[in-house]
Amino acid sequence: MTIYEERFSGYLKEKKLKLTPERHIILDGIFSFHRHFDVEELYERLRKNGEKLSRATIYRAIPLFIESGFIKEILHCRGKASYEHVFGHEHHDHLLCIKCGRIIEFKDDKIEELQDKVCKRYGFKPVEHRLGIRGYCKRCIAIAKIGGGIYGLNTIRNRRKSRNC
Amino acid sequence: MTIYEERFSGYLKEKKLKLTPERHIILDGIFSFHRHFDVEELYERLRKNGEKLSRATIYRAIPLFIESGFIKEILHCRGKASYEHVFGHEHHDHLLCIKCGRIIEFKDDKIEELQDKVCKRYGFKPVEHRLGIRGYCKRCIAIAKIGGGIYGLNTIRNRRKSRNC
DNA sequence: TTGCAATTGAGAATCATTTGCAATTAAAGG
């Protein structure tokens, strides 16, 4: 039993919830993959792995994983929620391209420090934080330059087409 | 013409977009209301005001307002996006107490600066950003010290009911 | 005034997420 499994089963017991095979499968799926994921991706990955379970079960399990601190939701894009696992990983923040949807991770200790300072200033005990910057990524800027500038018509049209984030 | 109308019309012209009566109505609607709003609320408010325009037009205008820096998206809860206007208001970030729900606004220029630096590092052009720190506020920490601990069952249950927003 | 690309409204379409329900099952206590 991995440390996550142990911790998760403890969490469930405490809440009088059941450790079902499905939840086990989902947990493994989450921790066997080290990138952002959304429900559909997770579902398909598990399916390809031969697992049998339904989307609904995953949707129903997500809040449990969030609440127990295993995953957290990161920025919404294209009307879809994305998650990443958190347990045992270093914290980082995100740049989200509102044109192509790309997510760039970054980490900046100075920013973290300043956040702690702010918390101290307010007598606030931080548990987690989320910093997301939306804008245009390098590649989309380059493409836009050919087509007439970052804020050209193309950009706006494309953003609309791609369900602006 | 108000200063935001002027600025918005400049923005549109630059992008070869049109300043339609509908966009004007939406702009006024946004700035005549000083709280968070979602599209449905804005739509109904304008309707009650006797304005004739469709939801679709509002949805289509939102990206323009975001991109031109007039509003920003503040949270996605239960599948719905909320916005607040920004123009003429200083930017601020949030401390969110996960026990009592209090929101404390703060501003830190140093953090903003560092964010810009990060963007430069990645060749990223920021449009807007969001920083939210979740944790426990001063008052709740004080209460917890007397009572039974920060993580009361109610807290956890309520968080689940509200879908971890 | 004209030409035309941008915009609009209305409702249909989309698509992620949620829910109702009947059948199944984990887990606690015999």
Place this chain on the structure above:
DNA sequence: CCTTTAATTGCAAATGATTCTCAATTGCAA
């Protein structure tokens, strides 16, 4: 092992925010 019971599942239908389609309209540059 057996029973009991509330939790869980899968499926499909429902929901609900957002986007799209398209014909008709309109802002605005020339």
